[in-house]
Amino acid sequence: MQELIKKADTLIEALPYMKEFYNQTVVIKYGGNAMVNPEIMASVLEDITLLKYVGVNPVLVHGGGPAISQNLDQLGIKTKFHRGLRVTTKEIMEVVEQTLVGKVNSQIVSLANQAGVDAVGLSGVDSNLIQAKKHHLAKQFDLGYVGDVKRINPQLLKTVIENDYLPIIAPIGVGKHGASYNINSDSVAGEIAAALEAEKLILLTNVEGILSDPEDEDSLISRLKTSEVEEMIAQDQIVGGMIPKVKSCVNALQKGVNRTHILDGRVDHALLLEIFTDHGIGSMITK
């Protein structure tokens, strides 16, 4: 009995956070290698279902790099990377879209429905949700169908949310003449958070957060300001795949999102811990 009462106490402890986030939009990006693990995926979706039931409006954006690589391998297609970006030919783009939309997105939607929330899978092609432009490198190296977000057309998303569905979004953008583009999912999540005037942007990844020394897991920076970010990049304190994440956060903050977080998606219930406890985990970037 005492144990039960302790559990009830835990529910009550969450109450102030429920009040704070009631009817607020939270955009969550989930990706990377952590996504490969079906158990973590199920746990993340359970957390999101709970958010939905306590009155938060979550929006999920996913990545899918490992699944894309696996599919390209099966087809025997070789890919080159240039500065961390995949050179994406028309043929590769088709595989990317099939994988992200027809495999990864479908699977997440199916898992979410099993978790008990009404989920709808969307890609940027649906009602031109994500309008893309070609990503241009300084030296005019042609990356093919790699894109940047040109504009978010949030009407469909708003309809989906108002009708109480959970939108799950594949980071495919649509460019001129209807061509599909592969866009970095952190960047898509940031732009969508901005377009929806979200309260929070949460990037779930498979590292602890921003580390002042990437080799040292104990060097986590819990809080930083947008003003500090540029210098940290210049000084190589923020490097590699962390750079687009941090930039997406800064972009979202500048466009009106209130708080942004980079969390370790491998931690059980990382989302709930961040939202429903005072003990923030990972790194929080604010204005």
Next chain:
Amino acid sequence: MQELIKKADTLIEALPYMKEFYNQTVVIKYGGNAMVNPEIMASVLEDITLLKYVGVNPVLVHGGGPAISQNLDQLGIKTKFHRGLRVTTKEIMEVVEQTLVGKVNSQIVSLANQAGVDAVGLSGVDSNLIQAKKHHLAKQFDLGYVGDVKRINPQLLKTVIENDYLPIIAPIGVGKHGASYNINSDSVAGEIAAALEAEKLILLTNVEGILSDPEDEDSLISRLKTSEVEEMIAQDQIVGGMIPKVKSCVNALQKGVNRTHILDGRVDHALLLEIFTDHGIGSMITK
């Protein structure tokens, strides 16, 4: 950290119950001596606030016997009881109404607002919410302004709920020519549950539940059917103040309420334990 994750697990355990009771009405009666303790009261209201945030529509009906007795004492008014019911003269009825509406109800509404839910205090007089008729005893003993529910007029209550307020109801009914009547609060709760087609009726009291041997706290009957109740009353297994509670449950069940419960309000978070765990506490009566 492990502790935090355990807390998150607890939230997730509650998810199936949130789904089950989403947008359902639960009528809760809180009264008796347990109400005298301000800490328990605060705890009950916190539980109700949580229910509100996770999408349940709670409705609270309260009693107030001890406060009435105290006020009558201060005024030096003596009262007689007949078969457990207070003989209620016009003068006494005024004290009853002032106490229930102006003191007990106001205090609970104030506490609820502090707990973070928008509460509205109502009595049966408001928009003729509870229409009363005089309670008649077999032998025509005149109990004065003791009433029974004649009809619930639920429109005001529905307006209050739809606009996201928590209604808190004092068990005063209004009879012919606008006279106020004191009505048993268990009975009011049951009739309101029926009129609102509630999913659950929960009577919080200060005993464990229905005991097969009232002297023995270990003799709790966890589940019983309406069909068993009459015999138990006839055989004096259900006695005293438990009789109107049990009858109110049976009445509500016959009028379409799905489940009814008699719980020990002294247990911390009794409401949450009943609604959010499989480990039902107290006694449940079903059809």
Next chain:
Amino acid sequence: MQELIKKADTLIEALPYMKEFYNQTVVIKYGGNAMVNPEIMASVLEDITLLKYVGVNPVLVHGGGPAISQNLDQLGIKTKFHRGLRVTTKEIMEVVEQTLVGKVNSQIVSLANQAGVDAVGLSGVDSNLIQAKKHHLAKQFDLGYVGDVKRINPQLLKTVIENDYLPIIAPIGVGKHGASYNINSDSVAGEIAAALEAEKLILLTNVEGILSDPEDEDSLISRLKTSEVEEMIAQDQIVGGMIPKVKSCVNALQKGVNRTHILDGRVDHALLLEIFTDHGIGSMITK
């Protein structure tokens, strides 16, 4: 037959005023000794019911001084007054709230329902309708639980009006930590009129209106401007209980109410005469 036709003529004469006040809010304060007379009360409520039917939105605020004094007497509690204000201990405040909410308000609601309008009784505690702060005197004399309006939270009131109920409001405010405060009802009426952007504020009292010579009933001032009021107070032309009434009118006018009136509630149908005839009665204060 001629008499009937004359009656019909009277209805038609009211038509221009019906047009003028269609869908306008009129806040009416009714209090003082006049309230003790049940016949006058019934007549006032009949007038208000008529207003409701011809498309006006009346809101009623009541006082209750005499009933409070009577209840304190019965309990043998002595009270002191300081500059016309009752020194209100915790114990007295409980009696005040019980009397205003549980007795006076309940009775008026019941009478209004009998008059055929759906009335809902409210106090400032309901959904924090009237937020209070402690009333501070210059010389820091402690008046106890005497309050001033800090803020009106009109959402609940708007919901009640839009759903076609008549709100009847007891002048209890809620302060820090949920403590109840007794507030001057004229002042509450003025602030509520301001918060609802009312067309009219009408204070029903038991004198003719503002008299240039308080001893002479024929010295009624029919119209005055806010600019004239301060001087009249300074010159002791407006004195005693008339001061808070006049100040409440000035306050309401400054916050956007269009017209304010101080009427003699003892005159039959004073409300209808003021609203439905050109022959204004009592004193009108305008900007």
Next chain:
Amino acid sequence: MQELIKKADTLIEALPYMKEFYNQTVVIKYGGNAMVNPEIMASVLEDITLLKYVGVNPVLVHGGGPAISQNLDQLGIKTKFHRGLRVTTKEIMEVVEQTLVGKVNSQIVSLANQAGVDAVGLSGVDSNLIQAKKHHLAKQFDLGYVGDVKRINPQLLKTVIENDYLPIIAPIGVGKHGASYNINSDSVAGEIAAALEAEKLILLTNVEGILSDPEDEDSLISRLKTSEVEEMIAQDQIVGGMIPKVKSCVNALQKGVNRTHILDGRVDHALLLEIFTDHGIGSMITK
């Protein structure tokens, strides 16, 4: 002052009737020679405006015989009558429609707007409001464009009422191939009352009501039942132009209208007297 109070009393006397007819539809037919008098017309429209303001939904159907005759005279067109019905050639029908729609209806709408109610003029042609069929006599005498109501299409009328306009209807019906038909306005009023499920149908005419002896104004029959009507017609107690009025009432009653009245439109405020006093005037036919 006493006079003013007496006037207020008159308003209060009307209150029970306001409650009774709140949000009810009342179809009023105004016609005949009484319509020629602009003062009576203005008075009738003032009454209707008052009804609108106190929450009743009036619908006005008018006739126009005298105006038609006058216009035909000016054009030097001779008309024959057959059993009280005008033999209506195509040429005459054009004059009928121009007169009813372009003169009588326009004038009434203009007067109603001046009386302060938003009026909209309609004829049966608008959105096929009144669908007509040719009126057939037993002996196959061809009356030309004299019609009967085949079907009322009430949607436009409902839209007009819901948007708070007063509909004023000319008794023109539309038949096959869009041909216009002249229909008896009493009959149109009865069918519209039925289609709108009106509470009351009131036929304003220029006699006292149904007289048991048409020569004797004192022989007014105040109340009669549909069952009595047929016999009275058979026995020539109801004769001439009173027959279609009475039949329209009976028809409306059979189709669900609650009460029907034949009133003397020459009496000042006949409508208000009927609706707002117990002293019913004219004849009432009920089921």
Next chain:
Amino acid sequence: MQELIKKADTLIEALPYMKEFYNQTVVIKYGGNAMVNPEIMASVLEDITLLKYVGVNPVLVHGGGPAISQNLDQLGIKTKFHRGLRVTTKEIMEVVEQTLVGKVNSQIVSLANQAGVDAVGLSGVDSNLIQAKKHHLAKQFDLGYVGDVKRINPQLLKTVIENDYLPIIAPIGVGKHGASYNINSDSVAGEIAAALEAEKLILLTNVEGILSDPEDEDSLISRLKTSEVEEMIAQDQIVGGMIPKVKSCVNALQKGVNRTHILDGRVDHALLLEIFTDHGIGSMITK
């Protein structure tokens, strides 16, 4: 089969125009001698019905000069013209209103209903839709009941459009004391287009459009700007009945209408050609 496919191609060609005018308001004035021809009338109404079905909101204003003259002739009333405007006595105004409202408007509404669109006939008298002031000539020559638009009261029109009816408007205005005025229908159409913030104003007439040489049908000016109009009038290039048309266009453009057109109503489907093809016909005036 090839022919059928070609027809389908034609539907597809109209698609871009459907997209462009979806949910846009188009005010069409139809008048003059062209209106006398029932076949052209039927064809115009069919075009308007099609516009309604493909999501455009058409509003029709009509004239009626020839019908008025014919009716005056039949009555043997002589009329004088002063500078192209009919001197309109009270007697003549009655004939004008009867003709426009009771004959022309009724006929067009009936034809429109037969074409399959739900039409409602309105004049400026309905809900004071067109408020008129007396038209004053420089030299104070009294034209009688000839008016100008003082103000459009578009609420009724908006209600009619939102409820999916086609409004058909007779150019009668209502002045002081409810007097009716005859107003130039081009001018009424322009003001209504402005009040409804229409996308297009189309004046259908029985000439080709604006001719640089009125004698030469080949001298059509396809496009002109408001700035060019004044000079063309000064230089007698725009003369006679074309002047009020052009001025109405300029007025509408200045008040926010996007494009205005003067088209030859005798051309089959002139409306569809203008709206659904690139091959604009007639003259277009833009800002």
Next chain:
Amino acid sequence: MQELIKKADTLIEALPYMKEFYNQTVVIKYGGNAMVNPEIMASVLEDITLLKYVGVNPVLVHGGGPAISQNLDQLGIKTKFHRGLRVTTKEIMEVVEQTLVGKVNSQIVSLANQAGVDAVGLSGVDSNLIQAKKHHLAKQFDLGYVGDVKRINPQLLKTVIENDYLPIIAPIGVGKHGASYNINSDSVAGEIAAALEAEKLILLTNVEGILSDPEDEDSLISRLKTSEVEEMIAQDQIVGGMIPKVKSCVNALQKGVNRTHILDGRVDHALLLEIFTDHGIGSMITK
């Protein structure tokens, strides 16, 4: 000019059909080899866009057999067919879903958006739109992930249609434990038509329609009744891939769809010809 007028005539000819299908739902299945041709695809989507603009609610279901085969070939996966159905292992099902959802559906959505209609791609996984059960053969041959429709959950579809989007649906169903199933798209289209209470079901294919002699293109059966179908199958008049089409039609008719059609999708504007002309093409099956 004459040509333009002829085009306008064509628009007018379509008007009666626009009236007939206004606000009606039409479910269209497009598939087979015809889908491989991008020009035909673009033409079909243009037709559907036009339907949307003239007030019809089209819903598109697509197939994708050839694209699936092509993808399987590229991966070097061999597939067996059993009685015309692909034996679908888990590995093959993944390819099926990726192809239908991530390639075919995305492409059609992108083309539809380019055609100017707001399209949203859905699969049966979204909000459990298509609930599947395993397809069982008589002899218990295991076909793997080949499914039948168990239940359509149309709420998401209704939301999408009400918000004016065009839904484009991939025939993937979701079974127990979230497993995806490949379902015959004709069958999906029929069930969706039934669930939406569609007016019409149109199966676009790449044959003329139902041929009484499959070898003879001139043997088209224009109309047949559900009662004739069974016999024609028994007598091998309806064979092969035509059987599921015909059965889907019969099923839809039995569940309340009004008319069903099997059309030759290779004919330009086959949809428009069917809906907007009297010259029905292909075969129509009715009850």
